[in-house]
Amino acid sequence: xxxxxxxxxxxxxxxxxxxxxxxxxxxxxxxxxxxxxxxxxxxxxxxxxxxxxxxxxxxxxxxxxxxxxxxxxxxxxxxxxxxxxxxxxxxxxxxxxxxxxxxxxxxxxxxxxxxxxxxxxxxxxxxxxxxxxxxxxxxxxxxxxxxxxxxxxxxxxxxxxxxxxxxxxxxxxxxxxxxxxxxxxxxxxxxxxxxxxxxxxxxxxxxxxxxxxxxxxxxxxxxxxxxxxxxx
Amino acid sequence: xxxxxxxxxxxxxxxxxxxxxxxxxxxxxxxxxxxxxxxxxxxxxxxxxxxxxxxxxxxxxxxxxxxxxxxxxxxxxxxxxxxxxxxxxxxxxxxxxxxxxxxxxxxxxxxxxxxxxxxxxxxxxxxxxxxxxxxxxxxxxxxxxxxxxxxxxxxxxxxxxxxxxxxxxxxxxxxxxxxxxxxxxxxxxxxxxxxxxxxxxxxxxxxxxxxxxxxxxxxxxxxxxxxxxxxxx
Numbered sequence: 001x002x003x004x005x006x007x008x009x010x011x012x013x014x015x016x017x018x019x020x021x022x023x024x025x026x027x028x029x030x031x032x033x034x035x036x037x038x039x040x041x042x043x044x045x046x047x048x049x050x051x052x053x054x055x056x057x058x059x060x061x062x063x064x065x066x067x068x069x070x071x072x073x074x075x076x077x078x079x080x081x082x083x084x085x086x087x088x089x090x091x092x093x094x095x096x097x098x099x100x101x102x103x104x105x106x107x108x109x110x111x112x113x114x115x116x117x118x119x120x121x122x123x124x125x126x127x128x129x130x131x132x133x134x135x136x137x138x139x140x141x142x143x144x145x146x147x148x149x150x151x152x153x154x155x156x157x158x159x160x161x162x163x164x165x166x167x168x169x170x171x172x173x174x175x176x177x178x179x180x181x182x183x184x185x186x187x188x189x190x191x192x193x194x195x196x197x198x199x200x201x202x203x204x205x206x207x208x209x210x211x212x213x214x215x216x217x218x219x220x221x222x223x224x225x226x227x228x229x230x231x232x
Numbered sequence: 233x234x235x236x237x238x239x240x241x242x243x244x245x246x247x248x249x250x251x252x253x254x255x256x257x258x259x260x261x262x263x264x265x266x267x268x269x270x271x272x273x274x275x276x277x278x279x280x281x282x283x284x285x286x287x288x289x290x291x292x293x294x295x296x297x298x299x300x301x302x303x304x305x306x307x308x309x310x311x312x313x314x315x316x317x318x319x320x321x322x323x324x325x326x327x328x329x330x331x332x333x334x335x336x337x338x339x340x341x342x343x344x345x346x347x348x349x350x351x352x353x354x355x356x357x358x359x360x361x362x363x364x365x366x367x368x369x370x371x372x373x374x375x376x377x378x379x380x381x382x383x384x385x386x387x388x389x390x391x392x393x394x395x396x397x398x399x400x401x402x403x404x405x406x407x408x409x410x411x412x413x414x415x416x417x418x419x420x421x422x423x424x425x426x427x428x429x430x431x432x433x434x435x436x437x438x439x440x441x442x443x444x445x446x447x448x449x450x451x452x453x454x455x456x457x458x459x460x461x462x463x464x465x
């Protein structure tokens with residue numbers, strides 16, 4: 001069946017450093033979907049970005065057959081449904097619900113304390129660190145008997161958590177705080193290695209020598225802001 | 233023993249979402265309300281991570297988070313009652329999920345901010361933010377409904393459920409705070425949608441009485457003001 005020109009066109013608007021964009025790239029790779037990538041400059045947003053995501057004006061945005069989809073979670077679900085082979089989500093309703101729950105968990109209980117580990121110090125950082133470790137412990141439990149969160153193959157939850165595999169070591173290096181220790185979280189440690197070396201992920205990561213200074217600069221900026229008196 | 237249990241009560245808009253979904257599917261369930269200020273053993277055991285309602289318990293397995301629960305209900309009982317809640321095609325599903333995310337991430341917090349505002353200035357700002365969000369949803373409604381009664385078209389759909397749960401709270405806050413939030417003049421389509429939504433049999437069956445929500449809102453407002461006053465003494 002001949003497809004019309006433009007019918008199979010997939011475009012991804014993104015930025016090189018965004019872990020949210022990476023999630024979408026990994027999903028497209030797993031599905032074997034070819035796409036055009038457009039690098040956006042968020043300080044100078046393109047008319048295309050403003051047209052395709054007028055509500056949030058953010059990346060990632062996926063454009064398929066001329067129709068734009070925004071929000072990485074929405075995009076991942078769309079990709080899974082539009083290209084049903086190599087499913088990202090389990091078919092069973094309960095398993096599917098659990099996968100979605102873990103994604104929400106990452107947003108609510110893991111990302112925020114990790115961010116505070118990076119951007120705070122002293123007591124605030126210690127509390128954030130403890131909170132992050134507690135959440136990571138739950139992930140460790142979830143990996144029991146499994147190679148990936150999705151089972152034997154990478155699934156939605158792996159893609160959702162995936163950026164942690166390269167971001168956590170960077171945070172550890174910048175802050176000097178250990179988050180995933182081999183002896184305490186061995187399954188999570190192994191998951192990080194398996195995920196980073198998998199075919200879907202290999203070669204997609206932003207270069208560490210560009211990311212590390214970027215995150216270090218964010219830490220400096222937040223610490224400096226915290227020292228300044230409140231402007232009324 | 234009921235195969236389907238739901239922890240929570242419809243005063244919570246997030247619990248109401250799941251009750252509307254169950255009502256649309258005509259699924260029987262046991263409702264287990266929590267006592268205000270106390271969390272039951274069952275809740276703590278079923279949702280140890282968040283300790284929040286709603287929690288759906290199906291065949292003794294708990295499912296948490298209202299959006300996850302509604303999608304679960306839709307998948308487990310696909311053809312029951314009024315039929316599918318999520319749209320059939322992937323793109324429309326994406327639109328319903330996108331706007332649901334917007335409702336939870338931006339619209340609902342601005343509604344909460346109106347209720348919590350301590351100065352007239354803060355309240356005015358929160359109100360304007362909320363109205364701006366509703367105006368976006370007005371546009372989305374015109375696009376998604378294609379001239380029909382609901383975001384889901386002829387049928388109540390996902391976004392109808394995920395937004396509609398707030399209708400009774402919006403009305404309660406309008407009454408208690410003497411405000412117009414869902415302005416008929418600037419949001420005529422949404423205004424019409426509210427009427428259709430409220431009139432739907434499955435929604436009527438579970439929608440809490442306006443009076444009860446007004447009383448509840450007044451009560452938590454009074455509690456908050458008292459706590460604030462106590463804190464400054």
